[in-house]
Every structure is written in C-alpha cells, then in structure tokens.
Amino acid sequence: MKKIKEYAAPTVVLLVICIVAAFLLAVTNNVTAPKIAEVNAENEAKARLVVFSDAKSFGEESINADGIKLVPALDESGATIGYVVVTVQKGYGGDISVMTGVDLDGGVTGVSILSMSETAGLGANASKDSFLGQFVGKISGITVTKNAPAENEIKALTGATITSNAVTAAVNAAIEAAGGENIG
Amino acid sequence: MTYLSILLTAILTANFVLSKFLGICPFLGVSKKLNTAVGMSAAVIFVMALSTAVCYPINNYILLPNGLEYLQTIVCILVIAALVQLVEIILKKFMPPLYNALGIYLPLITTNCAVLGVVLLNFTEGYTYLESLVNSVGAGLGFMLAMVIFSGVRSRLESCDVPKFLQGLPIVLIAASIVSLSFMGFTGLVEGLLG
Amino acid sequence: MAEKKSLRKEFTKGLISENPVMRLVLGTCPTLAVTTSIVNALGMGVSAMIVLVCSNIVISALRKIIPSKVRIPAYIVIIASFVTIVQMIVKAFVPALDKSLGVFLPLIVVNCIILGRAEAFAGKNGVIASAVDGLGMGVGFTIALCCMGAIREVIGAGTIFAGAESLLSIAGITGFDGFTLIGENSMINPMTIFILAPGGFFTFGILMACANKLAEKKGKPRAELGGCSACPMAKNCALLAKGEECGEKKEEAAV
Numbered sequence: 001m002k003k004i005k006e007y008a009a010p011t012v013v014l015l016v017i018c019i020v021a022a023f024l025l026a027v028t029n030n031v032t033a034p035k036i037a038e039v040n041a042e043n044e045a046k047a048r049l050v051v052f053s054d055a056k057s058f059g060e061e062s063i064n065a066d067g068i069k070l071v072p073a074l075d076e077s078g079a080t081i082g083y084v085v086v087t088v089q090k091g092y093g094g095d096i097s098v099m100t101g102v103d104l105d106g107g108v109t110g111v112s113i114l115s116m117s118e119t120a121g122l123g124a125n126a127s128k129d130s131f132l133g134q135f136v137g138k139i140s141g142i143t144v145t146k147n148a149p150a151e152n153e154i155k156a157l158t159g160a161t162i163t164s165n166a167v168t169a170a171v172n173a174a175i176e177a178a179g180g181e182n183i184g
Numbered sequence: 185m186t187y188l189s190i191l192l193t194a195i196l197t198a199n200f201v202l203s204k205f206l207g208i209c210p211f212l213g214v215s216k217k218l219n220t221a222v223g224m225s226a227a228v229i230f231v232m233a234l235s236t237a238v239c240y241p242i243n244n245y246i247l248l249p250n251g252l253e254y255l256q257t258i259v260c261i262l263v264i265a266a267l268v269q270l271v272e273i274i275l276k277k278f279m280p281p282l283y284n285a286l287g288i289y290l291p292l293i294t295t296n297c298a299v300l301g302v303v304l305l306n307f308t309e310g311y312t313y314l315e316s317l318v319n320s321v322g323a324g325l326g327f328m329l330a331m332v333i334f335s336g337v338r339s340r341l342e343s344c345d346v347p348k349f350l351q352g353l354p355i356v357l358i359a360a361s362i363v364s365l366s367f368m369g370f371t372g373l374v375e376g377l378l379g
Numbered sequence: 380m381a382e383k384k385s386l387r388k389e390f391t392k393g394l395i396s397e398n399p400v401m402r403l404v405l406g407t408c409p410t411l412a413v414t415t416s417i418v419n420a421l422g423m424g425v426s427a428m429i430v431l432v433c434s435n436i437v438i439s440a441l442r443k444i445i446p447s448k449v450r451i452p453a454y455i456v457i458i459a460s461f462v463t464i465v466q467m468i469v470k471a472f473v474p475a476l477d478k479s480l481g482v483f484l485p486l487i488v489v490n491c492i493i494l495g496r497a498e499a500f501a502g503k504n505g506v507i508a509s510a511v512d513g514l515g516m517g518v519g520f521t522i523a524l525c526c527m528g529a530i531r532e533v534i535g536a537g538t539i540f541a542g543a544e545s546l547l548s549i550a551g552i553t554g555f556d557g558f559t560l561i562g563e564n565s566m567i568n569p570m571t572i573f574i575l576a577p578g579g580f581f582t583f584g585i586l587m588a589c590a591n592k593l594a595e596k597k598g599k600p601r602a603e604l605g606g607c608s609a610c611p612m613a614k615n616c617a618l619l620a621k622g623e624e625c626g627e628k629k630e631e632a633a634v
Contacts, residue, residue: 011449013449021459028254028463029467032467036470039470040474094308095309095310115478119575122575202576204412206412208411209491212404254467257466258459258463261489266452297486304486305482349588349592352601353591354588357587364580365572368575368576
C-alpha cells in the first residue's frame with residue numbers, strides 16, 4: 001500500500017499540473033490566435049501598400065507552379081495594374097522573405113522585407129529604405145556591385161554581400177514570376 | 185550538397201555559442217579543463233541529435249496536424265528532460281564506462297538553452313527530418329569546437345599577468361570576445377566553398 | 380514591521396547585491412543575445428520578469444503539494460506554460476518585439492534565473508515573499524540588460540531607443556521612435572562590431588569588471604561563475620555526488 005502511494009502521488013500530481021497547464025494554454029491560445037491572425041493580415045496589407053502605392057485595392061492571392069505567392073494589384077476600376085509577389089531566398093542567417101511590387105511592364109514599384117534573421121547591424125540593414133529604395137524602377141536581371149552602381153545595378157550593403165545577393169535574387173525571381181503571369 | 189552546407193554553416197559561420205549566444209553557461213563554466221570540455225560537448229552532441237530525432241516527428245505528426253503549435257515549447261522541453269533522464273538511467277545500468285565519461289554531464293544539459301534552441305530553430309527554419317538531424321549534429325560539433333578552442337585559450341590565460349581590474353570573469357569574457365571575433369572570419373566561407 | 384522590512388530586503392537584494400546577471404552570473408545567454416538595443420533588452424527583461432513572478436507565485440503556492448521527486452519536471456511544466464502564455468501575448472500585441480527576440484522568447488524556459496529562483500527560493504518560501512523575490516530579480520535582470528543594451532546600441536548603431544514605437548504603441552503613444560545620434564551621412568560611422576557577437580562579450584566583460592570594482596569597494600567578493608551553488612540542477616548532479624564541482628573545484632583543491 002505504501003509503495004503504491006509512493007509511486008502514485010508524484011504521478012498524479014504531475015499529471016494534474018500538466019492538464020491544468022494544457023487547459024490554460026488552450027484558453028490563452030483561443031483568445032490570442034484571432035488577434036495574431038489579425039495582426040499578420042494587417043501587416044501584410046500595410047506591406048502591400050508600401051511596395052505598390054499606386055494600387056487602390058488588391059485581388060485574390062494565388063500560388064503559381066513554383067509555389068510563389070502572387071497578389072494582383074488593382075486600380076479604381078478593378079483592372080490589374082501589376083502584381084505583389086512574395087519570394088523567399090536563403091540569406092546569411094536563414095530564409096529572407098521579400099515582398100516585391102511589379103508593374104505590368106516588369107518594373108519594380110517597391111520592395112519590402114517581410115521577415116529575416118540576418119545579423120543585426122550588417123545584414124539587418126537590408127530593411128532600410130536606403131537599400132531597398134534602390135530597387136524602384138529596376139527591371140529584370142538586377143545585379144549587385146560593391147562599387148558605384150551602374151544601370152540596373154544595386155549597391156551592396158557594407159559587410160553583407162550575401163544578404164544583398166539574396167534580396168536581389170528574391171526580387172529577380174519576383175519579376176520573373178510576375179512576368180510569367182502576364183504572358184500566361 | 186545542401187547537407188554539407190547546413191553542417192558547415194552550423195559549425196563555423198553560425199556557430200551556436202559564438203554567434204548565436206546559445207549555451208553560454210557551460211561555455212564559460214565547464215571550459216576550464218580540456219577533458220571536461222570534451223566530455224560535456226560530446227554529451228551535448230548526443231542529446232541534441234537525440235532530442236531532434238524525437239521532437240521533430242512529435243511536432244510534425246502530432247502537434248501541427250492538430251493545430252497545437254502553441255504547445256511546442258512545453259512539449260519539447262518535457263521531451264528533452266525525460267530523454268535526458270532516460271538516457272542517464274540506461275547508461276548507468278548498461279554502459280558504466282560510457283556513463284562515467286558522458287553521463288555525469290547529462291543532468292546539466294536539460295536546462296541548456298542550446299539543446300532546446302536547436303530543436304526550436306529546426307522548426308522555424310522549416311528543415312526536413314534529415315536536414316534537422318544534420319543541423320543538430322553540426323550545432324553540437326560547433327559547440328565542441330568552441331569549447332575546445334576556448335579551453336585552450338583559458339589554460340594560457342591562467343599563466344598570464346592580467347590587470348587587477350579585469351581578473352577573473354571579465355578577462356574570460358573578453359577572451360571569448362576575441363575568439364568570437366576570429367569566428368567572424370568564416371563569414372561567407374560556406375557560400376564561397378559551395379557556390 | 381519586521382515582516383515589511385524583510386520583504387523590502389527580498390526586493391532590493393535582486394537589484395544590486397544579488398543582481399542575477401552581474402553578481403550571480405545567471406541568464407548569460409539572453410544577456411548577450413538580445414541586448415543589441417535598449418528596446419529589445421527592455422522587452423526581454425519585462426517578459427522574463429512576468430514569467431519569473433508568475434512562476435514563483437504558483438510554485439510557492441504548490442510547494443507543499445508537489446512531491447520532491449517530481450519537483451524539477453513540475454517546475455519546468457509551470458514555467459513553460461507561463462512562457463508560452465507570454466509568448467502568445469507578445470505575438471498578439473507587440474509583433475515587432477516577437478520578431479526581434481525570435482527564438483529567445485521561448486528560450487526563457489531554460490533561463491537559469493527562473494528555474495534557479497524556483498529551486499532556491501520559491502520552493503521554500505511563502506507566496507508573497509516569492510512574488511517579491513521574483514519581482515526584485517526580474518527588475519535586476521531588466522536593469523542589467525538595459526545597461527548592456529544602452530552601451531551596445533549607442534556605440535554600435537548610433538541610435539538610442541530605436542524601435543521604441545513598437546512598445547509605446549501599446550500605450551497608445553505614437554510618433555516617438557528613438558533618437559539617431561550618428562546619422563547615415565555623418566563624418567563618423569557607428570562601430571557595428573558592438574552589436575555583433577564579439578561586442579556582446581566585450582561589453583559584458585567590461586561591465587562585469589566595473590561591477591566587481593564596485594563590489595570590492597563595499598567589501599563584497601568579486602562575481603565568479605556561481606558553479607554549483609547557482610546551478611539549478613545541482614541537487615541532481617552526479618558530479619556533486621562524486622565530490623567534483625563541475626570539474627573545477629577538485630583541480631583547485633589539488634593546486
């Protein structure tokens with residue numbers, strides 16, 4: 001009898017603690033999950049407007065054959081004037097998720113970084129306007145340079161060539177994806 | 185090729201201790217002697233690989249399909265704690281020599297943030313099962329490399345005439361800073377080697 | 380009266396004389412990792428403080444019910460639940476902070492300060508004293524983190540309070556997003572190395588040396604790695620049973 005108590009008591013207590021903990025977490029999750037989804041949706045909507053400020057509204061998102069997410073940008077009359085494309089590239093510290101606005105001529109209207117885990121102070125500077133602003137107006141086949149940028153070239157971030165290359169590759173992929181959509 | 189690049193990245197460029205700041209406590213605490221540093225790191229490699237091997241299927245086949253991602257942290261830490269205990273008991277009973285070499289470090293590893301860190305980072309990076317395992321082993325090897333190098337640095341430090349202001353822990357931290365600086369030299373290495 | 384005085388002592392000891400980071404050398408991982416800016420440091424400190432206070436309260440309330448055999452797993456479950464709750468709240472209300480803290484938010488679970496206080500204090504003391512102890516330690520942790528963050532941000536990035544908008548927006552204040560001390564086109568560049576990994580170790584080392592100096596003036600011993608006294612797993616540690624203290628003590632004795 002004593003033995004049963006010796007083994008049962010810790011098990012029961014631990015089990016009760018686990019059940020209570022799981023219950024509490026489930027409740028909190030129910031409360032916060034819609035809020036988190038809302039925040040994410042809001043952020044995405046904001047980011048879309050940043051990369052494609054001419055658009056009045058956005059259409060239904062679609063995923064193309066390569067798994068790239070495309071959202072058509074619409075003007076007042078609802079006609080498509082370009083696409084907002086989300087592409088992912090491997091950076092220095094992991095995946096970099098980039099949102100690019102591309103107009104119907106294949107020109108970049110704006111670039112924004114949705115998520116990345118680059119080194120603070122070096123690669124993380126990629127989210128600054130002074131870097132991302134360079135992409136506006138560029139067309140397919142953008143290259144990165146460490147010197148003064150010529151036509152269709154981007155000046156790399158100091159000490160973060162890998163990040164610069166990854167963002168540029170993501171933008172190029174976005175232009176291609178949007179172009180493919182136009183022809184199709 | 186991707187496996188090799190994940191492995192090298194985890195060991196050199198994104199070293200867990202020196203650039204991600206995970207597992208600092210054992211790095212500073214157990215690095216005084218070479219043999220304890222090696223023993224501790226070997227145990228860490230083992231536990232990292234084992235907990236990734238167990239946590240990955242739990243996350244992908246039990247938690248994700250049921251929308252229970254929010255239980256990730258609690259489930260992983262419990263699995264790691266239970267695994268460590270289990271391994272300790274098994275080693276003690278069946279492999280006493282191995283237990284004497286590694287087992288004594290096991291209880292210290294439960295609360296090592298590098299282990300939980302690697303498991304959680306594998307989830308967020310979206311690695312496959314094999315990639316996760318490679319990343320975990322790489323992270324462990326990187327931990328070992330940092331520990332071994334640092335125990336060498338510290339043994340030299342013992343015989344140095346350190347200014348009184350910096351004696352003790354401060355100079356150890358500054359030495360760690362210089363070791364970490366040298367690891368920054370690996371920046372771009374993996375991309376350069378493997379294209 | 381005596382009761383009140385001792386509670387105040389529990390609170391203030393965490394601030395300076397037993398500051399978890401500078402004196403007990405606990406929680407070094409987040410101290411180094413998230414202190415690239417004051418805002419990050421503050422976010423981390425406050426998150427850890429909330430977890431610390433809540434888990435200290437619950438653990439001390441349950442201290443007579445939890446059998447000592449399953450003490451550690453029970454503590455871990457309780458701490459992990461609070462960490463997850465804080466994580467969800469941060470995700471919902473301060474998403475920018477969640478992004479910048481990344482994996483270190485869930486890693487509060489294995490922060491040795493929290494399990495250490497549970498084991499060393501909350502498991503033995505009453506609810507109110509434990510709550511106060513948690514609050515003191517949490518505030519001490521936050522202060523230490525903010526010191527690190529301030530030094531590294533000013534020298535390394537040339538800004539101060541950058542990203543403050545994400546924290547202030549909860550309180551409904553907008554428009555303040557920190558000051559830029561060194562502009563992009565100014566003569567000098569910020570020393571980026573300070574917000575990279577080596578700068579973290581360096582800043583911590585110098586701060587630790589200053590803390591030691593202050594402690595010495597007051598006749599207190601220098602901060603050393605706590606070894607086993609600070610380690611929450613000490614009681615389960617086979618090394619201790621063998622008479623070795625994490626492989627360090629024996630060596631020293633032999634010398």
